Amino acid sequence: MxxxxxxxxxxxxxxxxxxxxxxxxxxxxxxxxxxxxxxxxxxxxxxxxxxxxxxxxxxxxxxxxxxxxxxxxxxxxxxxxxxxxxxxxxxxxxxxxxxxxxxxxxxxxxxxxxxxxxxxxxxxxxxxxxxxxxxxxxxxxxxxxxxxxxxxxxxxxxxxxxxxHAITAVSGSGPAYYFLFMEAMIRAGVKLGLTPDTARQLTLQTALGAATLAGQVDVPVDELKRRVMSPGGTTERAISAFEAGNLPQLVEQAMTDCAARSQTLADELAK
The missing domain is CATH 3.40.50.720 (NAD(P)-binding Rossmann-like Domain)
Structure with a gap:
């Protein structure tokens, strides 16, 4: 049209x-x-x-x-x-x-x-x-x-x-969450001995690959996560560290705060 x-x-x-x-x-x-x-x-x-x-x-x-x-x-x-x-x-x-x-x-x-x-x-x-x-x-x-x-x-x-407001919290502001996580992964990769360029390339390609895989297979993301983890293996150790640091709860709180701020700004702008 x-x-x-x-x-x-x-x-x-x-x-x-x-x-x-x-x-x-x-x-x-x-x-x-x-x-x-x-x-x-x-x-x-x-x-x-x-x-x-x-x-x-x-x-x-x-x-x-x-x-x-x-x-x-x-x-x-x-x-x-x-x-x-x-x-x-x-x-x-x-x-x-x-x-x-x-x-x-x-x-x-x-x-x-x-x-x-x-x-x-x-x-x-x-x-x-x-x-x-x-x-x-x-x-x-x-x-x-x-x-x-x-x-x-x-x-x-x-x-x-x-x-x-929920759309804002999920997709509107969401790219910044992923950029923050990428930033942290790149920094950690460098501390583990990689060059900044290598750490950046691997981090970005891994993010792209994970999103592409999740979008192209009919499998819930929690199951995709489980498939990367072997009992007692390296990935399980990393995920355990994230969970011990309350990463899921922190993400929920951050998105709740984002949505609340969106509502406040909307109220202010509508006056």
Missing amino acids: IKNIAFIGAGNMAGAIIKGLLEQNYPAASIQATTRTTASAERAAAELGIHTSTDNRAAAEWADVIVLAVKPQMLQATCEGLADSINTQLIVSVAAGIDTASIARWLGNEVAVVRSMPNTPSQVGVGASGLYANTRASAADKAFAEQIATATGLCVWVQDEAQM
């Missing part, structure tokens, strides 16, 4: 989505983006190969679908500046923490809004996004929002908007 899409904001996430769409042969003539300055618009046009400008209203009036890709702190002012240009366009927001009710209120209430929570691996086409639609979004609206989201990877829908 081809519709005119206007990206309000052309930062990293918008750029990742645009590149993903173009790689899927979405026509460049059906995509526009806006930025705050002429210089940044020119850079975005050169990098992405689409029409860009600094005129949010003109882009919105041209579009069938508007993707709000500005920083959360800027979203209210951006929406209020667009309100007079909104007619029947579908609104897709990738601004973290802002609920659909706030977006609809700022735009004039009678709008279909889909909220998306992508993550940074979207920049290389292996992202994960959570989606939620308000009641004004039709089945066709949701299908098109999913088309946009899948341009950068996996997407899943939630029926309760409150679950977007």
Whole structure:
């Protein structure tokens, strides 16, 4: 399905989505983006190969679908500046923490809004996004929002908007958890005698391999873990050390804190 899409904001996430769409042969003539300055618009046009400008209203009036890709702190002012240009366009927001009710209120209430929570691996086409639609979004609206989201990877829908805080805790913030674990593994590998480059290569390939294996076999991850462990062996000793340090409970606490912070920020931004 081809519709005119206007990206309000052309930062990293918008750029990742645009590149993903173009790689899927979405026509460049059906995509526009806006930025705050002429210089940044020119850079975005050169990098992405689409029409860009600094005129949010003109882009919105041209579009069938508007993707709000500005920083959360800027979203209210951006929406209020667009309100007079909104007619029947579908609104897709990738601004973290802002609920659909706030977006609809700022735009004039009678709008279909889909909220998306992508993550940074979207920049290389292996992202994960959570989606939620308000009641004004039709089945066709949701299908098109999913088309946009899948341009950068996996997407899943939630029926309760409150679950977007859990999405934030699992996939939105999740890449940082893995980066922290990789960082610790690389550091430990170096202390065990490997060169930094060797430790990095092995750590990253092991992370990629574990995720790929888990995604391609119909086996629960706890069973995959068990299959690596031999009684009294090396892996069992490592896992025992993690469990003795309460790693599972620490992960649960960290994600609970993340979701709670997401709720707090959403409440603050919606005021």
